[in-house]
Amino acid sequence: MQPSHDVRFWRDADLPDLEVKRVVRSSHSYPRHTHDTYVVGAMEEGASYCLGATRSSAVVAAGQLCLINPGQVHTGEPLRDVLPTFRMFYVEQAWVRRLASELTGRDAHEPEFDAIVRADREMLDAFMLCSHAIMRGAERLAKESAMVRAFSLLLTRGAALRAEPALRRSPASRHAGHMAVLRVREHLSAHLGGNVSLEDLAGATGLSRYHLLRVFRSATGMTPHAYHLQLRVEKAKHLLRSGWTPAEAAADTGFADQSHFTNTFRRFVGATPGQYLNG
The missing domain is CATH 2.60.120.280 (Regulatory protein AraC)
Incomplete structure (x- = not known):
C-alpha cells in the first residue's frame, strides 16, 4: 500500500x-x-x-x-x-x-x-x-x-550561543545603533519602488543582519519591512491625490500586483485606494 x-x-x-x-x-x-x-x-x-x-x-x-x-x-x-x-x-x-x-x-x-x-x-x-x-x-x-x-x-x-558583549548597550553601541537606524530610514526612503534586501541594509549600516533587525525594531517598534511598506503607502497616497490611478500608484511604489497593493493599503489606511480617492 x-x-x-x-x-x-x-x-x-x-x-x-x-x-x-x-x-x-x-x-x-x-x-x-x-x-x-x-x-x-x-x-x-x-x-x-x-x-x-x-x-x-x-x-x-x-x-x-x-x-x-x-x-x-x-x-x-x-x-x-x-x-x-x-x-x-x-x-x-x-x-x-x-x-x-x-x-x-x-x-x-x-x-x-x-x-x-x-x-x-x-x-x-x-x-x-x-x-x-x-x-x-x-x-x-x-x-x-x-x-x-x-x-x-x-x-x-x-545551540547555546551567546551574544558578544560588544553588541550590548554601551554608549558607543547606542550611538552606532542610532546612526544605523537613520541610514536604514534614508535607504528605505530612497528605494520606495525597489526590491530592497536585508544585505543592502546591512551594507549601508555596517551592522550584521541580526543586530540591524534588533536595533531597528528597538528604536522604531517596527521591522524594516513594515517601515518600508508604510513609506510606500504614504507615497501611494500622495500619487493618488495627484491624479494617478491605483494601478499606476501600485506600479510606481513597487507592489507586485493590484491585490497586494490594495490589501497593504487597507492595512495601513483602513480603506481601499478606491475608498481613499472617493472619500
Whole structure:
C-alpha cells in the first residue's frame, strides 16, 4: 500500500540557502538517513518518532520542533493515532555558520544543536511565519528578515550561543545603533519602488543582519519591512491625490500586483485606494 500524504516543496530565488517542505497527513516512514544541511522540522499536527544515531529516541509532538545537525543519522516514523502534518526547513551549513558568527561576534565554526526535540512556542511561531512568507511569495526583505529571526532564535536558544558583549548597550553601541537606524530610514526612503534586501541594509549600516533587525525594531517598534511598506503607502497616497490611478500608484511604489497593493493599503489606511480617492 502506498503512503498517503500530500507533499510540496518551496525553493525561493531570494533565499537560495533554504528549502522548505510541507507534508500533510503523512503515513510515510523514513529509513535511517542523513542530510548535508541543518534541518528543522516544525510539527503542526500528530507526532513522529525519531531515532538518532546513538539509538536515543524521541517523539516530536504537535507544537514542537525537531532539530537535526548535518550528518546526524536519524529516522522519521509517524505514530499511529494521528498522521503527522509538518514543515521541514533545510538550510545550508555556510549560511548557518555566518549567522552564528554574527550572533557571537566571533568565528562560530560548526554550530551544533544540543537536543533533537525542542518545545518553544516563540521559536515555532517564528519558523511558521518564515514559511508563510515564502509560501505566499512575500517581498524579499520580509522573507529574509523572517528567516534571520527564526534561525537567530534557534541558534541562541537551541545551540547555546551567546551574544558578544560588544553588541550590548554601551554608549558607543547606542550611538552606532542610532546612526544605523537613520541610514536604514534614508535607504528605505530612497528605494520606495525597489526590491530592497536585508544585505543592502546591512551594507549601508555596517551592522550584521541580526543586530540591524534588533536595533531597528528597538528604536522604531517596527521591522524594516513594515517601515518600508508604510513609506510606500504614504507615497501611494500622495500619487493618488495627484491624479494617478491605483494601478499606476501600485506600479510606481513597487507592489507586485493590484491585490497586494490594495490589501497593504487597507492595512495601513483602513480603506481601499478606491475608498481613499472617493472619500
